[in-house]
Amino acid sequence: MKQRKRKNTRKRKKRVMRKRLMLLFICIFIGWFYRNISSPFIIGLDPGHGGADVGAQGIIPEVELTETTVKYLETILEKDGRFRVKLSRKYGEGKEINPRNSTLKSANPDIVLSIHGNADDSGRGTGFECYPAPPGRKNHGASMIFAQEIARQMERQGSTLRGTEGIRFGYYIPDGSGDFVKTIVEAQDTTVYEYGTFGILEGMPCPSVLVEQCFITNAGDVAAFATEEGCKKAAFAYYWAICRYLGVEPRNITDV
Ligand SMILES: [Zn+2]
Known part of the structure; x- marks a missing residue:
């Protein structure tokens, strides 16, 4: 029992x-x-510098612009609610380019945006330019369309566009002694080169664009697009470009 x-x-x-x-x-x-x-869309964001890697040094260190802008963009995308953000690195983390590229690839993102600040010795360089995956790469066409949207939205926010409507291609050309020279060509040059491009764009399984938001060596540029307010302004431009590229209506995001 x-x-x-x-x-x-x-x-x-x-x-x-x-x-x-x-x-x-x-x-x-x-x-x-x-x-x-x-939240059907996965957005890969790459703060171009972090940790010990502070990037170029101008009126401000480049890392200040990259991290501030990515933080604003991440907040905006999360407030929108339809996006999941995958960061290539944690804020303040000095992670190399290849692991950052792998981190984004493994998230299977819909688009990838890498954020940098430009610099030149003269201090006269000014304006915005961006670099889509170059001709011959799998997602070149889609990356061009995304880049055009970004440039258009940055212009709307008051930036001037460098090169051909703000779009150029970047390559690393071997100099014969084992080193590589970073070489920039205009968007009209649609030749398919075998050279490597910016590491974050290499082999990305989706449209990918690297932006040079403004010159951190130019006082006017820093005031317009590298202060807290300036980075927020750029982040909204990227948000609108992401929405337009993905074919969704931007939402009225406040309290950012
Ligand atoms: Zn950089």
Whole structure:
């Protein structure tokens, strides 16, 4: 009699456990489903510098512009609610280019945006330019369209566009002694070169663009696009470009 009772109790416990497990799986599935339906787009963001790698030094260090802008853009995208942000590195982390590239690739993003600041010795360089995956690369066409949207939105925010409507291609050309020379060509040069391009764009399975937001060596540029307000202004330009490229209506995002 006692034995049967114990058996029944054990059976009941097992049933309860099974039900609880089932409920847990259902909750996890609903959470996963809701997240994927309500936030269908994955945006890969690369703060171009971080940690010990502070980038170029101008009126401000480049890293200040890259991190401030990415933080604003991340906040805007999360407030919008339809985007999931994947960062290539944590803020303040000095991560090399290849692991950053792999981190973004493994997230299978819809688009990738890498943010940098430009610099020159004369201090006269000014304006915005961006670099899509160059001709011959798998996502070149789509990257061009995304780059055009970004340049258009930056112009709307008051920036001047360098090169051909703000778009250029970047290559690393071997100099014969084992080193590489960074070489910039205009967007009209659609030759398919075998040279490497910016590391963050290499092999990206989606449209990818690297932006040079403004010159950190030019006082006017820094005031317009590298202060807190300036970085926020640029972040909104990128947000609108992302929405336009993905074919969704931008939302009225406030309190950023
Ligand atoms: Zn940089």
